[in-house]
Amino acid sequence: MLRILLGVNLTALAAALVQSRGIGEWMDRYIEMAAWVQPLLLINLALLGLFARAVRLLPARWGQSAVVLLAVLSALLQFDFWRFMGLEDGGWQSCARAAMLAALAAGGMLSYFEMRARMFSPALAEARVQALTARIRPHFLFNSLNAVLSLIRSEPGRAEAALEELADLFRALMRDHRDLLPLADEIALCRQYLDLEKLRLGDRLNVEWEVEAVPADVVVPPLMLQPLLENAVYHGIEPSGEPGTIRIGFARKGGELHVWLVNPCAGGAETAKGNRMALSNIRERLALYYDLEARLETREETLPDGSRAYRVFIVLPCRGSPP
Known part of the structure; x- marks a missing residue:
C-alpha cells in the first residue's frame, strides 16, 4: 500500500509539472489534481484490501485485469459524481480521458510489481544461500x-x-x-x-x-x-x-x-x-x-x-x- 500511495502520487506530481506553465504553478496544479487522485486511490485500496483474498484466487492475468477494470469503473463513477455535483462539465472525451488515466496508473503499478516480483523471484531461492553464508x-x-x-x-x-x-x-x-x-x-x-x-x-x-x-x-x-x-x-x-x-x-x-x-x-x-x-x-x-x-x-x-x-x-x- 505504501508503494502504491507513493507511486501514484509521484506520478501525479510529475504530471502536474508537465501540465503547469512554470514552477510557481506546479504545486497549485498538483493540489488540484490530488483532489481527484486521492479519493479514487483510497477507495481502490480499500476495495482491494476488502476483496484481496478473492482476487488472489484468480489466475494472475485475470487478477490484473480485474484490478485495472476496478480502477476504470471507479474513475468513471467518480467523474460522473463530480459532474452531478456541478464540479465538472466535460463531455464524453473528458470521461474517457479519466478512465484511460486510471487504467494507465493501475497498469503502471501492476507492471512495477510484476517486474519487482521477477527481480526478487530468485531471491527467495538465494535466501537459502544467504542463510548458509x-x-x-x-x-x-x-x-x-x-x-x-x-x-x-x-x-x-x-x-x-x-x-x-x-x-x-x-x-x-x-x-x-x-x-x-x-x-x-x-x-x-x-x-x-x-x-x-x-x-x-x-x-x-x-x-x-x-x-x-x-x-x-x-x-x-x-x-x-x-x-x-x-x-x-x-x-x-x-x-x-x-x-x-x-x-x-x-x-x-x-x-x-x-x-x-x-x-x-x-x-x-x-x-x-x-x-x-x-x-x-x-x-x-x-x-x-x-x-x-x-x-x-x-x-x-x-x-x-x-x-x-x-x-x-x-x-x-x-x-x-x-x-
Missing part, C-alpha cells in the same frame, strides 16, 4: 571436535551427547531455508549451539533466556539468531577473558514479535566488522521474507554496573504456522 565458522567445528575429544575418556556420555548436538546443528544448517520455521525450533537450535560453545568456554559463558507468552506456533526465518549468537560469543565473550552473560529475549507485542539479544561489548575494529557482516546478512534475509514489515536495530549501551553491552533488537510480524 551465515553458517557456523569452520573453526567452530574444529574447536567443538577438540572439546569432544577431551571428554571421550573422562565423560564419554557427555561427549556422545555433544556429538549428537553437533550433528543436529549441521543438519539444520544444510536443510532447505526457504520456508519459515517454528520459533521453538530456532530456540532449540540456538540452545544446541550455545551448549557446544559451553564445552569450550566453560564458566566464562553464561546465558539468560527470557520468553514472555510467545505462542508456540509463531514462525520465524531459519538461522535468524544463530549468526548473532555466534558474533556474541566470538566478539563479546571470547576476547574479554572474563566471564560474560548473553541475554536473549522474546515477547509478543500486539501483532509483532520482539526479539532482543544483549552481549558484552569488547570493542575494537574487528568486532565492529564481524557484527556488520552478520547484521547485513540478517537484514537482507528479513527483507526477503517480510519486506518492510520487519526491522533490525543495534546500539551500544551502558549497563547499570558501568560495563558496555551490544544490543540487537528485531521486530517481526507475528505470524503463525500454516495449517
Whole structure:
C-alpha cells in the first residue's frame, strides 16, 4: 500500500509539472489534481484490501485485469459524481480521458510489481544461500571436535551427547531455508549451539533466556539468531577473558514479535566488522521474507554496573504456522 500511495502520487506530481506553465504553478496544479487522485486511490485500496483474498484466487492475468477494470469503473463513477455535483462539465472525451488515466496508473503499478516480483523471484531461492553464508565458522567445528575429544575418556556420555548436538546443528544448517520455521525450533537450535560453545568456554559463558507468552506456533526465518549468537560469543565473550552473560529475549507485542539479544561489548575494529557482516546478512534475509514489515536495530549501551553491552533488537510480524 505504501508503494502504491507513493507511486501514484509521484506520478501525479510529475504530471502536474508537465501540465503547469512554470514552477510557481506546479504545486497549485498538483493540489488540484490530488483532489481527484486521492479519493479514487483510497477507495481502490480499500476495495482491494476488502476483496484481496478473492482476487488472489484468480489466475494472475485475470487478477490484473480485474484490478485495472476496478480502477476504470471507479474513475468513471467518480467523474460522473463530480459532474452531478456541478464540479465538472466535460463531455464524453473528458470521461474517457479519466478512465484511460486510471487504467494507465493501475497498469503502471501492476507492471512495477510484476517486474519487482521477477527481480526478487530468485531471491527467495538465494535466501537459502544467504542463510548458509551465515553458517557456523569452520573453526567452530574444529574447536567443538577438540572439546569432544577431551571428554571421550573422562565423560564419554557427555561427549556422545555433544556429538549428537553437533550433528543436529549441521543438519539444520544444510536443510532447505526457504520456508519459515517454528520459533521453538530456532530456540532449540540456538540452545544446541550455545551448549557446544559451553564445552569450550566453560564458566566464562553464561546465558539468560527470557520468553514472555510467545505462542508456540509463531514462525520465524531459519538461522535468524544463530549468526548473532555466534558474533556474541566470538566478539563479546571470547576476547574479554572474563566471564560474560548473553541475554536473549522474546515477547509478543500486539501483532509483532520482539526479539532482543544483549552481549558484552569488547570493542575494537574487528568486532565492529564481524557484527556488520552478520547484521547485513540478517537484514537482507528479513527483507526477503517480510519486506518492510520487519526491522533490525543495534546500539551500544551502558549497563547499570558501568560495563558496555551490544544490543540487537528485531521486530517481526507475528505470524503463525500454516495449517
